[in-house]
Amino acid sequence: MKIITVLGARPQFIKAAPLSEVLRKNHEEKIVHTGQHYDYQMSSVFFEELGIPRPDYFLGVGSKRHGAQTGEMLTGVEEVLLKEKPDWVLVYGDTNSTLAGALAAAKLHIPIAHVEAGLRSYNRQMPEEVNRVLTDHVASLLFCPTDQAVRNLAREGLTEGVIRTGDVMADALYYHARRAEERTIENVLYKKKAYLLATVHRAENTDDPKRLAGIFNAFARIEGQIVLPLHPRTKKLLSAHQISIPSNVEVIEPVGYLQMILLEKEAELILTDSGGVQKEAYLWQVPCVTLRDETEWVETVQTGWNTLAGANIEEIVAAVARYRHNPLPPYLENLYGNGRASEEIVLAMEERGGAS
Numbered sequence: 001m002k003i004i005t006v007l008g009a010r011p012q013f014i015k016a017a018p019l020s021e022v023l024r025k026n027h028e029e030k031i032v033h034t035g036q037h038y039d040y041q042m043s044s045v046f047f048e049e050l051g052i053p054r055p056d057y058f059l060g061v062g063s064k065r066h067g068a069q070t071g072e073m074l075t076g077v078e079e080v081l082l083k084e085k086p087d088w089v090l091v092y093g094d095t096n097s098t099l100a101g102a103l104a105a106a107k108l109h110i111p112i113a114h115v116e117a118g119l120r121s122y123n124r125q126m127p128e129e130v131n132r133v134l135t136d137h138v139a140s141l142l143f144c145p146t147d148q149a150v151r152n153l154a155r156e157g158l159t160e161g162v163i164r165t166g167d168v169m170a171d172a173l174y175y176h177a178r179r180a181e182e183r184t185i186e187n188v189l190y191k192k193k194a195y196l197l198a199t200v201h202r203a204e205n206t207d208d209p210k211r212l213a214g215i216f217n218a219f220a221r222i223e224g225q226i227v228l229p230l231h232p233r234t235k236k237l238l239s240a241h242q243i244s245i246p247s248n249v250e251v252i253e254p255v256g257y258l259q260m261i262l263l264e265k266e267a268e269l270i271l272t273d274s275g276g277v278q279k280e281a282y283l284w285q286v287p288c289v290t291l292r293d294e295t296e297w298v299e300t301v302q303t304g305w306n307t308l309a310g311a312n313i314e315e316i317v318a319a320v321a322r323y324r325h326n327p328l329p330p331y332l333e334n335l336y337g338n339g340r341a342s343e344e345i346v347l348a349m350e351e352r353g354g355a356s
């Protein structure tokens, strides 16, 4: 089989790493990097650390408004697909790069495999929700990380080609955990002191000055040091909204994957609006307070390891206090698969061959 993988944003590099490795054992894969993320710490660091093959095509689209960004990607991916004539187009998650890859393939009648299909927040204000719904509805193979994702698709009448495989991000974490733990420099640095880890980047939080201020005011009220690898979007908008960083928040540049998962593992608690980080918190058995009003990773909340606190100061502070003063809930193994999602995905693609 010949596969074109379209990616462009940080979480997609991490998702592609384990799957690409399995795929390339017996098949030809070419990678198209849209250029949605382009800073070294948002892109190249992951290719280097995780051994992802260099992209065969780099579209260099960069940061733009949604329409312009998605449109330029669509044009670029279409040209590659016309030239390469792949059997499959593989896309991950829910970014503008995902939608552009899926749409370009659908128009050329090339079958699409969507990894991380079926996730829903049921909030159409989120650009990610629009991207994932549209991508799922043009995909031929829909690889679901959870049972809930399978049910979500069924509600929309999507049952064909739907396969529950587990989560490729769990594959990545299980695979790289030992390597991360061996990185003693970071170990020494962060094992010395107790800290909480935070990430913030969602449009719904960063674009809204009230929500962003609420989150940082809550950080100021939390006792203890908060380590914050700062997404460039948030850096820009904190400055635009003139929101200052509280003294207990240690801002660092975005970090590579190995350092990030180690920071997660050693943290007392995680505060985040990231999808991937919520799930990784669960996999490390670190309690998580999610700075959103809803989540796609509902299992983390149902098991008690994650609390939705939105951008509300009192709710965030209270959620941290609850985790600090109560025993942690029991941990359910294999909620996100057994680390073999990538193998199951490749097997399913092989069974379907090049046919749509």
Ligand code: UD1
Binding pocket: 009, 010, 011, 036, 037, 038, 039, 042, 063, 064, 094, 095, 096, 097, 127, 128, 201, 202, 203, 232, 233, 234, 236
């Ligand atoms: C995108 C995804 C989001 C995902 C996130 C992962 C969409 C609509 N959003 O959001 O679903 O959770 O990636 O991190 O696809 N910037 C830089 N350098 C970079 C990249 C971005 O400075 O390398 C800055 C630019 O100012 C840019 C802003 O960040 O305008 C936002 O980047 P963009 O890719 O549009 O969206 P994200 O917020 O990163």
Ligand code: UDP
Binding pocket: 010, 011, 014, 199, 201, 229, 230, 253, 254, 255, 256, 257, 258, 260, 261, 273, 274, 275, 276, 277, 280
């Ligand atoms: N991540 C990272 N460095 C950072 C912040 C996050 O390597 O400084 C990793 C994190 O461990 C997870 C993924 O990036 O695997 C999540 O991506 P992000 O939060 O950007 O996007 P989302 O998952 O919300 O779409």
